[in-house]
Amino acid sequence: MEPLKDPLNDRHVSHLPLPPQRPLPIDILIKPFSNLPCWKFLKDHLTQEGKLTKSSAIFLISQARFMFESESNVIELFDPVTIVGDIHGQFYDLLKILEIGGNPEDNKYLFLGDYVDRGHFSLEIIFLMYALKINFPKTFFMLRGNHETRQMTSHHNFRKEVLYKYDLETYELIMESFDAMPLVCVINGKFLSVHGGISGRLDELNDILKINRFVEPPHDGLYCDLLWSDPIDNMSGDLPEKFVHNENRSCSCIYGLKAANSFLKGNGLISIIRAHEVQMEGYKMYKWNGQQKFPTVMTIFSAPNYCGTYKNKGAVLRLDDSTINILQINRSQEPFVLPSHQNLFTWSVPFIIERTLSMLEFILKNNDENENTPSEENNYIEQMFEEMHDHRKATLASKIRYASKMASKVKEMKEKNRLTHKSRESSDEDRYVEEFGIEKAIEMFEKMKDRDKENEKRPQI
Numbered sequence: 405m406e407p408l409k410d411p412l413n414d415r416h417v418s419h420l421p422l423p424p425q426r427p428l429p430i431d432i433l434i435k436p437f438s439n440l441p442c443w444k445f446l447k448d449h450l451t452q453e454g455k456l457t458k459s460s461a462i463f464l465i466s467q468a469r470f471m472f473e474s475e476s477n478v479i480e481l482f483d484p485v486t487i488v489g490d491i492h493g494q495f496y497d498l499l500k501i502l503e504i505g506g507n508p509e510d511n512k513y514l515f516l517g518d519y520v521d522r523g524h525f526s527l528e529i530i531f532l533m534y535a536l537k538i539n540f541p542k543t544f545f546m547l548r549g550n551h552e553t554r555q556m557t558s559h560h561n562f563r564k565e566v567l568y569k570y571d572l573e574t575y576e577l578i579m580e581s582f583d584a585m586p587l588v589c590v591i592n593g594k595f596l597s598v599h600g601g602i603s604g605r606l607d608e609l610n611d612i613l614k615i616n617r618f619v620e621p622p623h624d625g626l627y628c629d630l631l632w633s634d635p636i637d638n639m640s641g642d643l644p645e646k647f648v649h650n651e652n653r654s655c656s657c658i659y660g661l662k663a664a665n666s667f668l669k670g671n672g673l674i675s676i677i678r679a680h681e682v683q684m685e686g687y688k689m690y691k692w693n694g695q696q697k698f699p700t701v702m703t704i705f706s707a708p709n710y711c712g713t714y715k716n717k718g719a720v721l722r723l724d725d726s727t728i729n730i731l732q733i734n735r736s737q738e739p740f741v742l743p744s745h746q747n748l749f750t751w752s753v754p755f756i757i758e759r760t761l762s763m764l765e766f767i768l769k770n771n772d773e774n775e776n777t778p779s780e781e782n783n784y785i786e787q788m789f790e791e792m793h794d795h796r797k798a799t800l801a802s803k804i805r806y807a808s809k810m811a812s813k814v815k816e817m818k819e820k821n822r823l824t825h826k827s828r829e830s831s832d833e834d835r836y837v838e839e840f841g842i843e844k845a846i847e848m849f850e851k852m853k854d855r856d857k858e859n860e861k862r863p864q865i
């Protein structure tokens with residue numbers, strides 16, 4: 405498709421190809437003589453910031469939903485498989501993941517959820533992954549994460565992104581497709597893969613089969629825990645009780661060694677592979693059981709430089725012949741997007757008001773100074789307005805007060821519009837470590853985690 409024209413040649417990230425001129429219509433999206441979307445063509449189109457027509461979008465969403473609906477709550481599969489953790493709207497990093505994990509045409513994939521929110525390209529992720537699901541329903545699997553819900557996408561930015569790029573109907577259809585996503589996967593009959601983890605209400609895998617998953621996940625209980633729970637972050641896995649309340653999430657639980665062991669043993673499993681928590685290296689092994697071949701719990705997180713601030717690596721886990729391999733990725737460069745997909749005019753309004761106000765302030769001040777300069781002209785004015793003088797001063801003072809109030813309001817607006825998502829080089833994380841040392845990098849990571857704590861919680865209704 406022909407690209408857009410760039411007459412001034414002033415694109416921010418100039419080495420990325422120009423976006424296609426028109427949205428991709430359904431007759432070009434679908435391969436001739438089949439009902440399958442051409443995923444490679446779609447991938448290139450989306451990489452170039454191309455849009456889809458609404459009918460193309462609805463085709464992908466409804467076909468993928470149909471595929472999910474036919475799956476069980478518990479998927480069973482065998483290695484070799486590439487396991488991917490949180491991606492959070494980082495489409496250009498998903499492209500890298502598909503590169504290092506192997507061509508999806510002949511490689512199995514399992515994604516552990518959290519495809520959307522936080523990053524700016526969640527919809528592109530959904531379109532490409534759904535196209536892959538439709539093409540390879542038996543080798544490309546997507547589990548539900550805690551962000552694949554109405555509550556989280558409304559609280560964070562995915563809902564806004566869909567409304568900006570499409571409309572409410574498209575958003576509702578995507579939410580229904582999320583409702584159909586399977587919940588857990590058992591690999592080789594040995595590894596339990598799930599977004600968050602286990603639950604006090606989980607004794608056997610059969611309990612998961614009993615869940616009616618086709619709803620918005622509730623605020624407590626087994627369904628909630630599978631998507632929200634975390635392992636205890638210590639060396640021993642010790643906890644005062646089997647499960648404790650998860651303060652960090654404002655819902656669900658934290659599990660330790662005792663809970664993990666009794667669930668794993670009871671079900672003939674050896675390890676829990678989950679996502680859900682950002683990690684400096686992109687993964688974390690919880691070797692609570694000592695130096696056994698497999699850690700009790702593994703966390704895998706695949707969004708490098710999460711939110712553009714964490715400076716973490718992303719990782720994917722390759723399970724082959726029951727052997728674990730970790731592959732790490734750095735953040736890829738992506739097109740420039742203003743916060744909340746604002747257009748340039750909306751975004752720059754506070755700056756324009758600020759300029760206008762400072763002009764106004766200058767005029768008012770000047771006026772004030774003139775009053776104090778004795779001159780014939782001023783004396784005349786003074787005489788003329790003597791009776792009004794006090795009144796005028798009060799008016800001026802209140803104008804200045806109003807102007808300064810406006811100025812602080814504008815400062816607030818500007819702060820809200822702050823650019824948090826600057827374009828960055830691919831080796832940002834490495835360069836940071838090189839420049840400041842690994843200890844400083846870890847310190848910064850922990851600081852970011854602390855600052856971002858509120859956003860990792862479940863919003864209260």
Ligand SMILES: [Mn+2]
Pocket residue numbers: 490518549550551599679680681
């Ligand atoms: Mn999560």
